[in-house]
Amino acid sequence: xxxxxxxxxxxxQFLNLPWYVNGTLxxxxxxxxxxxxxxxxxxRQEVELLRSAQSVVQDDLAAVVPDAGRLDRLMEKIDAPPxxxxxxxxxxxxxxxxxxxxxxxxFENRWAWAAVAPILLxxxxxxxxxDVAAPGIDYKTLSSGERPTGSVLRLRxxxxxxxxxxxxxxxxxxxxxxxxxxxxxxxGYVMALPSDTAPDRVLAVMQFLEEYPGVGSVRRxxx
Amino acid sequence: MEGHGDPDLALLERIARKDKAxxxxxxxxxxxxxxxxxxxxxxxxxxxxxxxxxxxLTVWQKAGDFRGRSKVRTWVIxxxxxxxxxxxYREARGPQMDELEQHALRLRxxxxxxxxxxxxxxxxxxxxxxxxxxxxANHRSVMELTMLGYSCNEIASIVDCPVNTVKTRMFHARxxxxxxxxxxxxxxxxxxxxxx
Ligand SMILES: [Zn+2]
Numbered sequence: 542x543x544x545x546x547x548x549x550x551x552x553x554q555f556l557n558l559p560w561y562v563n564g565t566l567x568x569x570x571x572x573x574x575x576x577x578x579x580x581x582x583x584x585r586q587e588v589e590l591l592r593s594a595q596s597v598v599q600d601d602l603a604a605v606v607p608d609a610g611r612l613d614r615l616m617e618k619i620d621a622p623p624x625x626x627x628x629x630x631x632x633x634x635x636x637x638x639x640x641x642x643x644x645x646x647x648f649e650n651r652w653a654w655a656a657v658a659p660i661l662l663x664x665x666x667x668x669x670x671x672d673v674a675a676p677g678i679d680y681k682t683l684s685s686g687e688r689p690t691g692s693v694l695r696l697r698x699x700x701x702x703x704x705x706x707x708x709x710x711x712x713x714x715x716x717x718x719x720x721x722x723x724x725x726x727x728x729g730y731v732m733a734l735p736s737d738t739a740p741d742r743v744l745a746v747m748q749f750l751e752e753y754p755g756v757g758s759v760r761r762x763x764x
Numbered sequence: 765m766e767g768h769g770d771p772d773l774a775l776l777e778r779i780a781r782k783d784k785a786x787x788x789x790x791x792x793x794x795x796x797x798x799x800x801x802x803x804x805x806x807x808x809x810x811x812x813x814x815x816x817x818x819x820x821l822t823v824w825q826k827a828g829d830f831r832g833r834s835k836v837r838t839w840v841i842x843x844x845x846x847x848x849x850x851x852x853y854r855e856a857r858g859p860q861m862d863e864l865e866q867h868a869l870r871l872r873x874x875x876x877x878x879x880x881x882x883x884x885x886x887x888x889x890x891x892x893x894x895x896x897x898x899x900x901a902n903h904r905s906v907m908e909l910t911m912l913g914y915s916c917n918e919i920a921s922i923v924d925c926p927v928n929t930v931k932t933r934m935f936h937a938r939x940x941x942x943x944x945x946x947x948x949x950x951x952x953x954x955x956x957x958x959x960x
Binding site: 556557559560562563564565566587590591593594595596597598599600601602603604605606607611612614615616618619704708711712715749752753754755 | 784787788791792795796799800803804813816817820821824846849850853854888889892893896900901902905907908910911912913914915916918923924925931934935938941942945
């Protein structure tokens with residue numbers, strides 16, 4: 542397409558105006574844009590608005606220099622050996638530890654083990670029938686076959702490639718600490734919220750998702 | 765690819781080999797652009813300073829993952845974008861928007877009370893500022909990255925979406941900004957309505 546033909550396409554030029562104003566179009570596109578703007582009042586007005594917005598943003602930019610100690614502190618962080626993260630005291634872990642200790646003792650006594658094993662077997666069979674989900678464990682992505690039980694409301698949406706679902710879930714958590722993310726068989730996602738979530742919270746989560754980069758429109762689906 | 769002829773690439777390659785001198789050089793080079801971008805988003809000095817360090821620490825840790833699909837600076841601003849957005853939603857959003865809305869309302873009141881045309885120029889600046897802040901986070905990011913001098917392709921790479929999505933978001937951001945300013949949409953005036 543010649544510069545003249547490109548220049549005559551108002552729609553195309555209007556979309557590209559912001560990058561004409563910031564000077565990042567190719568030389569040929571800049572030239573076509575200049576030609577177009579000469580003959581188009583709408584685009585000329587828009588350029589004025591964009592230039593004003595640009596100076597507002599650029600006037601707001603203070604020249605910043607990191608204070609002297611900042612880089613040193615960051616280098617110390619880099620130099621520090623990887624931290625042994627202190628695990629918070631976890632009651633489940635404590636119980637596991639205690640169980641392991643008892644089991645070790647049992648294995649040393651064959652007869653005691655023979656007596657306890659049938660009881661354990663019955664207990665395991667019984668527990669499998671009930672809800673064994675440990676409270677407080679983070680759901681990351683659940684497959685469609687493992688949807689959480691209990692009453693929930695679901696927000697369905699799709700994402701563009703490259704959206705980190707786990708990051709998205711963590712970003713939603715401040716709005717709804719019990720939010721769970723499920724992946725659908727069709728590649729979409731479902732954000733599941735407890736059904737007793739306050740309506741304004743649900744709206745806030747919906748709005749958050751709609752505004753999250755790369756997330757498409759959000760539909761609320763009933764149970 | 766855009767990585768070709770990139771002045772920061774040699775530094776990043778050295779950083780991937782854990783060269784601390786190269787990291788210090790890149791830190792000094794990129795501190796300002798990262799800070800300025802984050803400051804536009806978050807408007808709080810301490811938070812931004814802390815986040816810049818966090819972004820650059822990620823650069824130190826992930827330099828080996830850079831695949832050269834964009835310029836180094838674009839890749840780094842992409843990291844800043846994601847970290848900034850997370851912080852924006854976690855902390856800054858609620859109170860900040862309330863304050864801005866209040867501010868915008870005060871401006872409207874002053875405008876109504878004052879003689880016509882007075883302070884108009886100064887007010888346009890302030891209104892544009894509050895107008896930008898009133899945009900949704902992804903519209904505002906695209907708008908501000910453009911105003912900071914990034915090309916459409918670079919923005920697509922930073923916010924990780926197709927180029928056409930950048931143009932669409934920018935189109936909506938511009939329309940919302942015009943509406944905020946109470947101006948007549950020039951396209952509407954011309955009887956054109958398409959959005960893509
Ligand atoms: Zn035009």
